[in-house]
Structures are given as structure tokens and as C-alpha cells.
Amino acid sequence: MGKAVGVLAGSIALLGAVVGAAVAVLTVVFARRVVTPSGAREEDIRIIAVDRPAGRIVIEGHEADMPGRYGFWFEHDAGHARLGDVVEVRDRRVTRSIERVDFGRLERAARGRIEGSLFIGPWELGVPYADVIVPTALGAAPAWEIPADEASDRWVVQVHGRGAKRQEALRAVAPARAAGWNSLLMSYRNDGEAPESIDRRYGLGGTEWEDVVDAVRYARERGAREVVLMGWSMGGAISLQAVLRSTEVREVLSGMILESPAIDWADILRFQGSMIGLPDQMSELVTRLLAAPVAVEVTGLAAPIDLESLDAVARAHEFGVPMLLMASEDDGFVPITGARRFAEARPDLIEFEVFHGARHTKLWNAEPERWEGLIEAWLLRRSVVGTPSGEETEIAG
Structure with missing residues (x-):
């Protein structure tokens, strides 16, 4: 020491x-x-009052007044509830509806934290799923495999963001299944579920991309002929690096979906x-x-x-598949400027969808119908025209 x-x-x-x-x-x-991966998440929301019979909660804190539905962890993750939309804002106190309390005593809690992840696990979606293991160089990484309604050789590999876990991507399962795509919700090194690296540090995409390659290999071994990578926040940076650095990924890649991505560190x-x-x-x-x-x-x-080597804008000319890029003007954590410059660099490949009022990785929460509709329609188009190739061929999105 x-x-x-x-x-x-x-x-x-x-x-x-x-x-x-x-x-x-x-x-x-x-x-x-x-x-450095974060430890216990900060409970930055103060609970002022809870009226369970009326289904109301009064809270105060950062992002307490965000539009939409959210997960709400309290009592140091010993309790979980689902919060509905804002009912009233008076001064800085926000009244929201309570959709349900999954576990814990919400009326006794003093503080909590809001998450975009509304669902706790795939069992809540009412569809078949399997707990699976993706073999990686560091060891066994847990994942959820969720098949489409009918047998499909098309897979969406979900790569969650910094400080999040697989649950973050559960919101994307419904539009993927509606378009006929299987989903693989992976974990990666140092995320609290997958094996740790020697240094137990984030590589900001520069190391985690190897785990994406392993996840794609897992999908290929189970019959995947076409793969779409969907990256959330830092998961976007990780996914982009996997495409740039792995021929194995590019061989089956038919497109990418980027949600609030980290483009320019x-x-x-x-x-x-x-x-x-x-x-x-x-x-x-x-x-x-x-x-x-x-x-x-x-x-x-x-x-x-080397953050310059992770700059997707500088290497935009190296990409050759369609992308759906979704970001918010009001993200509050990752500025939209990086996404905007990336979209401007490759307008032939990138469909850029701008949201307003939504916070970081919470686009679904603010506008679920629009968000799901964009993903489903985009994946349906890939089902028709998406043809994976190892070549750097540009395909109009």
C-alpha cells in the first residue's frame, strides 16, 4: 500500500x-x-409523502419530473416500485402516480433513485426466455436469450451502458420480437455480472468490445445469419469498436441501433x-x-x-452498414453533439432521430410508442434488404 x-x-x-x-x-x-465502475448507486430522490390508497407519491430531486414511466429503487435496492407519469409539480415537489410496488415498504422509505429500466427481468415480459452463458476470454458471462415468436436466424445483440445492467435493454425486446428478431441481452467485463478484468476498470469501449465479439459468436453458433448490435450509452461506444475491430462481427452484421450513444469521449x-x-x-x-x-x-x-482512437466520427468512413441513431437534445449526461456529427458524417447510412425532453437512455420512457415504432420499422427493413457481408459495402438505410 x-x-x-x-x-x-x-x-x-x-x-x-x-x-x-x-x-x-x-x-x-x-x-x-x-x-472506475460505480459501487452503490446514489439515492438522489427524496421521498416527501406516499399515499398508497390514492396511488400517489411526492418526491423531490434531480430528474424527479421527467415525463413517462420509470423504475424506482429505494431502501438501498431492498425495494422496487413502478412510477407513472407526473400528476403535479408544485415548487420543486413532484407528485407522480404509483403503478405498483413490487417489493419493499415504500411508505417507510426516505430516499430512492429513478431508473429508465422499468422491468426487473425478462419474466415480466410474458414471453419465453432462457438464462444462458456466453463464454468469454475472462470466463462465463450471463445473458438472457429471448426468441422471436417464430424461428428466426436474425438476432439483436443488446449492449447496455455504463453503470447499468442487462435490464436496461428489456425495453427493446418487444419491437425486436414484433419484427421477427431474437434478442440476446449480454453482460460484459466489470459490469457487476460478467467476470472482472485484471484492473477492474472500464476501457470505455477499448476493451469491452471483445465481449461483444464473444456474444456475436454465441449467436452465430445458435444459427444467427444476421446480427444487429444495439448499444446504449457506453454500450454504443463498445458496439462501434466491435464493428471496427472484428471481422467476425462484420461478417454477420446487418446494422446497428444506437440509443443515447457515447460517440466522442x-x-x-x-x-x-x-x-x-x-x-x-x-x-x-x-x-x-x-x-x-x-x-x-x-x-x-x-x-x-487512447480516446482519439475511440472517436467514431473520425472513423465514420470505415462503417458500411445502416444505423438507427436516437439521441435527445435534453440528454443531460451525454451531449447530442457527438451523435449529430456522426450522423452528418454518414448521412448515407445513418437514420438520425432526435428526441426532446427525454433524459439519458430514457427515450422509451418519454415516448414509448414512437421509440418502439422506430425500432420495429427499422428492423423490418433490415429483414427485407439487410444482407450481412464481410466487405465494407455501404447499404442505404
């Missing part, structure tokens, strides 16, 4: 000689936060830094730090992360 502290102190001192001690410390802290770091009051130059320092050899010592990474 003493040696590690000494190395960290020496690394900070080295940075400090260049940019100043205070800035150096903030840079290291921010960089570690970016690549430098842009994301600037945005998130500004949210906590850090100057723009801080994100540039974090970008440089993550790519430098010293990153191994100060962040715990097994290897530096």
Missing part, C-alpha cells in the same frame, strides 16, 4: 510540475472516476466536467492523462486509453 501511495504521489507531483498541483489532483480524481468529458464546475481545459488534461503511460499508475488501468 505504501509503495502504491508513493507512486500515486509521485505521479501527481509530475503532473503538478506541468499544470499546477491543484489542477493535477482534480485531473487524477476525474480520470479515476471516469474509468473528449466531448463527453468536457460536458460532464462543466456540470460539476470544472473548466474545459480540465477535460483535455484528463484525455491526455488517460492516454499517457502514467495512467496505469494513477487510475489503476492495465493499459492507457
Whole structure:
């Protein structure tokens, strides 16, 4: 421990000689936060009152007034409820409907957190599913396999986002099944379900893509002839890297769906830094730090992360399949600028759908009919014209 502290102190001192001690410390802290999987999720919603007979709850906090239906975890994940739409907003207090309480004593809870994942597991969807294992280089990664109504050789491989789990993608199962596609909801390294990597750190897409390749291989071994990757948030970055780096994926890839994706990490770091009051130059320092050899010592990474190599916009010319790209002007976590520039770089491939009022990865919650309709229609078009190929052939979306 003493040696590690000494190395960290020496690394900070080295940075400090260049940019100043205070800035150096903030840079290291921010960089570690970016690549370190979160532990217990913050309960940032205060519960003011619960009226179970009337089916109402009064809450206060960040994003408490979002439109739509949401999952609500409380009592440190010992309880779960489904919240319906906003009934009233008075001052900063938001009254929402309670659709149901799955477990726990909501009326006794003081705090909770809202999630876009409305469903706890696939058993709630009322369709067949199987708990399966995807073999990966790091070990057995759990997944859910959900077949279409009729036998199909078309698969959607779902890649959830940072800090989320497989449940995030359950919202996409219904439109996939309606279009005749099977779904594989995978887990990946360091997400709390799949095996951990040696460093137990996120690679921001630069390492996790290997697990996507394994998931696609699993689908192929079960008869998949065409595969669509659907990536949520960081899962979008992971999916894009899998396409860029794996011939095995490209051989069966017929398209991609990107929901609130992480396209440009430098842009994301600037945005998130500004949210906590850090100057723009801080994100540039974090970008440089993550790519430098010293990153191994100060962040715990097994290897530096070159964020420029993860920039999908710069490599847009390398993609050759249609994409459905959905993002919100009001995301609040990942700026829409990266998605917009990606869409502008490949208008021949990318169908860009902009939402308003929806928060990060919560497009379905805000506009479920539109969201499901877009995915179903897009997948139906792939069923007609989507032909996977290992070649970098451009297919009009």
C-alpha cells in the first residue's frame, strides 16, 4: 500500500510540475472516476409523502419530473416500485402516480433513485426466455436469450451502458420480437455480472468490445445469419469498436441501433466536467492523462486509453452498414453533439432521430410508442434488404 501511495504521489507531483498541483489532483480524481465502475448507486430522490390508497407519491430531486414511466429503487435496492407519469409539480415537489410496488415498504422509505429500466427481468415480459452463458476470454458471462415468436436466424445483440445492467435493454425486446428478431441481452467485463478484468476498470469501449465479439459468436453458433448490435450509452461506444475491430462481427452484421450513444469521449468529458464546475481545459488534461503511460499508475488501468482512437466520427468512413441513431437534445449526461456529427458524417447510412425532453437512455420512457415504432420499422427493413457481408459495402438505410 505504501509503495502504491508513493507512486500515486509521485505521479501527481509530475503532473503538478506541468499544470499546477491543484489542477493535477482534480485531473487524477476525474480520470479515476471516469474509468472506475460505480459501487452503490446514489439515492438522489427524496421521498416527501406516499399515499398508497390514492396511488400517489411526492418526491423531490434531480430528474424527479421527467415525463413517462420509470423504475424506482429505494431502501438501498431492498425495494422496487413502478412510477407513472407526473400528476403535479408544485415548487420543486413532484407528485407522480404509483403503478405498483413490487417489493419493499415504500411508505417507510426516505430516499430512492429513478431508473429508465422499468422491468426487473425478462419474466415480466410474458414471453419465453432462457438464462444462458456466453463464454468469454475472462470466463462465463450471463445473458438472457429471448426468441422471436417464430424461428428466426436474425438476432439483436443488446449492449447496455455504463453503470447499468442487462435490464436496461428489456425495453427493446418487444419491437425486436414484433419484427421477427431474437434478442440476446449480454453482460460484459466489470459490469457487476460478467467476470472482472485484471484492473477492474472500464476501457470505455477499448476493451469491452471483445465481449461483444464473444456474444456475436454465441449467436452465430445458435444459427444467427444476421446480427444487429444495439448499444446504449457506453454500450454504443463498445458496439462501434466491435464493428471496427472484428471481422467476425462484420461478417454477420446487418446494422446497428444506437440509443443515447457515447460517440466522442473528449466531448463527453468536457460536458460532464462543466456540470460539476470544472473548466474545459480540465477535460483535455484528463484525455491526455488517460492516454499517457502514467495512467496505469494513477487510475489503476492495465493499459492507457487512447480516446482519439475511440472517436467514431473520425472513423465514420470505415462503417458500411445502416444505423438507427436516437439521441435527445435534453440528454443531460451525454451531449447530442457527438451523435449529430456522426450522423452528418454518414448521412448515407445513418437514420438520425432526435428526441426532446427525454433524459439519458430514457427515450422509451418519454415516448414509448414512437421509440418502439422506430425500432420495429427499422428492423423490418433490415429483414427485407439487410444482407450481412464481410466487405465494407455501404447499404442505404
